Amino acid sequence: MNASVSPAVLAAVQDEEHAAALRFITCGSVDDGKSTLIGRLLVDSQAVLQDQLAGVQRAGATDLALLTDGLSAEREQGITIDVAYRYFATAGRKFIIGDAPGHEQYTRNMVTAASSADAAVVLVDATKLRWADAGLALLPQTRRHSLLVHLLRVPSVVFAINKLDAVEQPELAFRNIAGALATFCEAAGITARAVVPISALEGFNVVQPTPGWAGYTGASLLQVLESLPAAAAETAQAFALPVQWVEKFSGSADTSQGRRVFWGRVATGTVKPGQPVRVMPSGQTAVVAQVLDTVRRPRDVAAGHSAGIVLDREVDVSRGDWLLAPEAPEAVREVSGTIAWLDDEPLVAGRAYWALHGHRWVKAKVRRVVHRLDIHTLAEEDATQLERNAIGHVELVLQEPLATRPYTQARRPGSLVLVDTASHRTAGAVLVR
Amino acid sequence: MNARVEPQLLSQLSNRHLDALEEEAIFVLREVAGAFERPTLLFSGGKDSLVLLKCAEKAFGAGRIPYPLLMIDTGHNFPEVTDFRDYRAKQLGAELVVRSVEDSMQRGTVRLAHPGESRNVHQSVTLLEAIEEFRFDALIGGARRDEEKARAKERIFSHRDSFGQWQPKAQRPELWTLFNTRIHPGEHFRVFPISNWTELDVWQYIEREQIELPSIYYAHQREVVERKGLLVPVTQLTPPREGEQVVTRTVRFRTVGDITCTCPVASPAANATEVVAETITADVSERGATRMDDKTSDASMEKRKKDGYF
Numbered sequence: 001m002n003a004s005v006s007p008a009v010l011a012a013v014q015d016e017e018h019a020a021a022l023r024f025i026t027c028g029s030v031d032d033g034k035s036t037l038i039g040r041l042l043v044d045s046q047a048v049l050q051d052q053l054a055g056v057q058r059a060g061a062t063d064l065a066l067l068t069d070g071l072s073a074e075r076e077q078g079i080t081i082d083v084a085y086r087y088f089a090t091a092g093r094k095f096i097i098g099d100a101p102g103h104e105q106y107t108r109n110m111v112t113a114a115s116s117a118d119a120a121v122v123l124v125d126a127t128k129l130r131w132a133d134a135g136l137a138l139l140p141q142t143r144r145h146s147l148l149v150h151l152l153r154v155p156s157v158v159f160a161i162n163k164l165d166a167v168e169q170p171e172l173a174f175r176n177i178a179g180a181l182a183t184f185c186e187a188a189g190i191t192a193r194a195v196v197p198i199s200a201l202e203g204f205n206v207v208q209p210t211p212g213w214a215g216y217t218g219a220s221l222l223q224v225l226e227s228l229p230a231a232a233a234e235t236a237q238a239f240a241l242p243v244q245w246v247e248k249f250s251g252s253a254d255t256s257q258g259r260r261v262f263w264g265r266v267a268t269g270t271v272k273p274g275q276p277v278r279v280m281p282s283g284q285t286a287v288v289a290q291v292l293d294t295v296r297r298p299r300d301v302a303a304g305h306s307a308g309i310v311l312d313r314e315v316d317v318s319r320g321d322w323l324l325a326p327e328a329p330e331a332v333r334e335v336s337g338t339i340a341w342l343d344d345e346p347l348v349a350g351r352a353y354w355a356l357h358g359h360r361w362v363k364a365k366v367r368r369v370v371h372r373l374d375i376h377t378l379a380e381e382d383a384t385q386l387e388r389n390a391i392g393h394v395e396l397v398l399q400e401p402l403a404t405r406p407y408t409q410a411r412r413p414g415s416l417v418l419v420d421t422a423s424h425r426t427a428g429a430v431l432v433r
Numbered sequence: 434m435n436a437r438v439e440p441q442l443l444s445q446l447s448n449r450h451l452d453a454l455e456e457e458a459i460f461v462l463r464e465v466a467g468a469f470e471r472p473t474l475l476f477s478g479g480k481d482s483l484v485l486l487k488c489a490e491k492a493f494g495a496g497r498i499p500y501p502l503l504m505i506d507t508g509h510n511f512p513e514v515t516d517f518r519d520y521r522a523k524q525l526g527a528e529l530v531v532r533s534v535e536d537s538m539q540r541g542t543v544r545l546a547h548p549g550e551s552r553n554v555h556q557s558v559t560l561l562e563a564i565e566e567f568r569f570d571a572l573i574g575g576a577r578r579d580e581e582k583a584r585a586k587e588r589i590f591s592h593r594d595s596f597g598q599w600q601p602k603a604q605r606p607e608l609w610t611l612f613n614t615r616i617h618p619g620e621h622f623r624v625f626p627i628s629n630w631t632e633l634d635v636w637q638y639i640e641r642e643q644i645e646l647p648s649i650y651y652a653h654q655r656e657v658v659e660r661k662g663l664l665v666p667v668t669q670l671t672p673p674r675e676g677e678q679v680v681t682r683t684v685r686f687r688t689v690g691d692i693t694c695t696c697p698v699a700s701p702a703a704n705a706t707e708v709v710a711e712t713i714t715a716d717v718s719e720r721g722a723t724r725m726d727d728k729t730s731d732a733s734m735e736k737r738k739k740d741g742y743f
Contacts, residue, residue, distance in 0.1 A: 020449075020453045021453060083586070084582070084585045087579050089633075112607050115608045116609060244467055245464075245466055245492075247497075265610070306456055319467045356613065359464075359468075411609065415609050416611065424613070426605045426613045
């Protein structure tokens with residue numbers, strides 16, 4: 001867990017992988033100072049404008065947390081209910097922050113923010129720990145949020161140890177807490193990109209480095225974030241594309257390049273003319289005649305980007321179908337996966353839900369709940385149903401086969417959501433095993 | 434608009450992130466076309482909706498946008514903007530539906546507290562009437578999360594109940610890019626493809642794509658009065674009050690909407706490049722500088738959204 005960022009890494013901010021905006025989330029327990037940290041990032045990077053700053057002055061002092069808690073219910077209760085998205089930019093990069101709630105009751109919103117994040121900043125409140133103790137125990141919510149972002153494969157995890165200005169011996173506290181995090185990460189298989197001691201309230205090590213404070217001479221949190229890559233596209237896998245939109249040329253005189261363009265975002269691999277494809281679920285085969293990028297220029301397109309595909313022959317392809325390389329795994333009728341249950345109504349074994357995979361809706365029946373995971377340790381325990389915010393392991397039987405892959409190999413083919421057939425609420429997030 | 438940022442920032446300013454924002458917007462626009470039966474795109478002729486229209490052109494090809502454009506007319510619009518709206522819709526060959534607050538007032542569904550009241554909030558009624566008339570199931574809008582705190586909390590696909598109400602505590606989780614678009618009869622979605630864009634992104638995109646805008650977005654001479662730190666345009670609907678002095682200033686609009694609540698800012702910026710430079714150094718937010726109706730309470734936008742406002 002090397003916290004320092006070399007000048008070479010900082011220079012990398014200009015390369016392609018770093019050109020895209022970095023989407024990161026902040027997580028941690030209630031009152032760990034997430035909203036204050038974001039307020040500090042925004043104010044110190046000059047992203048907050050005068051009228052917005054004036055709106056959060058209370059009794060002459062600036063309450064940074066009020067910059068992000070925008071709903072009246074949040075101000076009433078003094079907690080963050082839903083993800084707030086915030087934007088700021090430095091000379092080198094644009095950032096999108098998902099300010100995720102820390103309260104256990106709103107875990108579904110934290111999962112929402114994490115599913116599309118490139119990085120997660122896990123805040124640890126030093127004042128809540130026995131920081132003088134080298135064998136200190138971390139808070140359950142720190143472990144839980146770290147495990148959740150790890151489970152969701154957020155590419156980079158950064159720990160920020162906050163409120164070190166409020167403890168007597170910041171250097172000792174930083175050393176002991178960083179040690180506890182290292183032990184925890186090793187056991188959980190988490191690779192931390194950095195551990196940074198900060199004071200969100202005072203601004204230490206948030207935007208500008210505060211050399212030597214808490215015995216730390218590394219990069220500030222913002223410098224670490226500037227150096228992180230956006231999520232790497234899954235280009236090494238076999239080609240797969242879920243068809244989002246079928247463009248018909250019936251009204252056009254130009255029929256020279258086939259009759260239809262199949263648009264969608266490439267989930268895995270790369271597509272270029274000559275690529276043989278199999279259509280799921282019909283099983284028909286064809287060869288790619290032309291590939292268009294977002295703005296309709298002919299070009300090879302890699303995972304993560306939209307492509308328009310013209311095939312060499314007329315085959316039946318509709319929205320929701322997948323175009324797959326012949327070597328891609330066969331579609332399956334049975335899926336086992338880790339599930340985060342998000343709905344107020346518990347998941348019940350035997351019940352059927354709608355499942356959305358790519359752009360395809362199918363019915364999915366929960367055959368059984370295999371385990372419920374202890375949310376603090378991820379140890380497995382027996383269960384027959386899963387309550388809101390529980391994480392478990394389930395087996396699903398699908399009405400039609402789906403071209404899934406393990407989530408650990410490929411996120412888009414490896415993820416699906418379950419929707420309650422009666423209420424239409426989004427009920428579960430499934431990570432295919 | 435005072436400078437706060439070093440001028441060299443402008444030369445370093447990268448616009449490569451616009452590709453990712455554009456791609457996200459196009460992905461969302463295609464998803465709406467594929468997932469809904471009767472979508473529409475809210476089109477006012479303002480800069481955000483023109484950016485949206487540009488992304489729609491790219492998503493479907495010019496002349497092939499598979500949904501009609503909808504404008505809710507308060508009757509209090511700047512003529513330069515409505516003229517531009519009609520011109521752009523015609524140029525694209527798009528179907529443009531206009532429904533007006535005036536008609537709702539004639540029907541008696543909108544009642545003004547007094548004749549001079551802003552019609553901005555009453556747009557919600559006319560909008561919901563249009564939704565019912567056309568049975569729209571998805572309304573695409575150009576709202577951005579950086580505009581306002583309540584917007585910052587809203588999903589890209591925002592579910593609305595049969596009264597058009599937003600339920601902030603019961604938002605559907607938005608996982609990966611798997612958008613749950615299922616609805617019951619009478620419900621609909623508001624969809625915001627440029628949620629993740631900022632005012633600066635919009636202007637950088639306008640500059641990069643050379644998007645044509647209504648003239649009042651750029652510097653022009655206009656009669657205004659100074660009121661509570663705002664430059665209030667002198668129009669038939671917003672005459673000077675007693676004792677106020679009318680002055681002619683060089684101004685441009687950062688946002689356009691209902692005449693009775695939209696103010697220009699003092700600015701010499703005459704083209705998109707100059708506006709980009711000015712936006713980098715702006716020290717007051719778009720709404721803070723221009724809107725007369727957002728300052729009543731912290732939660733005014735949240736309350737209006739719960740009432741069906743866009």
